[in-house]
Amino acid sequence: MIYTISECVATIADCVILFLFLISTLSFKRISLIKKVLSTALAIILLACSISLLNRFFTLEGALISIYFFILFIYSKIVLKGKWWHQFLLVLVALGAIFLVNALISILSSIILKDEYTDLLLMRNPVRIFILVISKISLCCILLLISASIKRSKFFLYPIQTIISIILLISTIVAGSAIEKALLDNMLPMSYATIIMICFVVINALLLYIIFLFSIRNHAVMKQVFLETQLRNSEIKLQESLQWSNSVRTLQHDLNNHLITISEYLKENNVSKALSYIKKISVNNAVNLVFTDTNSPALNAMIDLKRIVCKENNIDLKCYMQTDLPDFDDVSFSIVFGNLFDNAIEAEIREEVKEIRLSVDMFGTNLHIVIQNRISKQVLINGKLPKTSKLDKKRHGIGMNNIIDTVNSRNGAVEFYEQDDWFIADVLLPI
Structure with missing residues (x-):
């Protein structure tokens, strides 16, 4: 009984960790606190119940990827901020992290315990509980590290880069699921499977690293473009200021000439001409300036x-x-x-x-x-x-x-x- 409960707790822990990763990385839209709590709780319950029910019919985790993906992506789309392709990619990154952790833990456990992969899944003893605890702690640490890196680097990818990353991640996850199925059906020796799994782990790690490099490069390019745009805008404003300065200087020069003319009229006691001249230049300047x-x-x-x-x-x-x-x-x-x-x-x-x-x-x-x-x-x-x-x-x-x-x-x-x-x-x- 306790081992069945531990499996259920592990499933719930997976769900909570995945949702916390998405929330911390993308952040909520502008909705009330009650809606945030209720939507997250309902999504976690829905995902945990779906996985628990399907686990009664499937022993292969790869068969449940679609359920994980569908619920996580719909939740991100409705409740969280960000472009849909970024949300799509982050859900795949989270699922890839689960695959990576489970693969590593399974490989190490098989090597240490000298058991077959199917024996590990069917194991019902304290060692199985310990493996589950280690896997959830590892998953939490990896996703926290990824989330912190994304927030620190202000994650940004162009659509074409996102599509390529999505295709590669899906390919590795599907291939990993196929390898897992072959192991369960005893179609592949454990030694070969271990080598293949290690390769997949390395590929996933490299993919995540490449995605971050893409994001860092994109930010560097955008920063350069932003600075160039600021420089161009500053040049335009400088030209406008120079034009304004020239206009003011022209006005000052004209006013000096006007004052000399008015002064001459007044020296000759020709007040009427002086007033007429003042009226004329006042009308002209009112129109032009x-x-x-x-x-x-x-x-x-x-x-x-x-x-x-x-x-x-x-x-x-x-x-x-x-x-x-x-x-x-x-x-x-x-x-x-x-x-x-x-x-x-x-x-x-x-x-x-x-x-x-x-x-x-x-x-x-x-x-x-x-x-x-x-x-x-x-x-x-x-x-x-x-x-x-x-x-x-x-x-x-x-x-x-x-x-x-x-x-x-x-x-x-x-x-x-x-x-x-x-x-x-x-x-x-x-x-």
């Missing part, structure tokens, strides 16, 4: 810089600004506002009717940013932004990712939609 005047220097500077870019590209810019804005995070605002406005300008350059509308005000305790740009054709696909159509896909799309990441980090909200002939970006940033 418009300055943003809010209580936020950062907002004023950014809009004035973008205004110059719009003017150079013949884009009509209309602004509505709340002048008495409370203090807000300049860095977050600059990332969100700068990238959105740059996207709007880039889109308007290709339009015949070039117009951008900007609104910045307070909505409750949130900074409300709305940027609208005219469009002649639909931009969104099924209500979502399309992927970049540019050839250099690594370097494009980063700005939009920065916007979404910044808004999410501030617990804000961003929405993109179309209305009439306008593309609208609507952002709420908590103060």
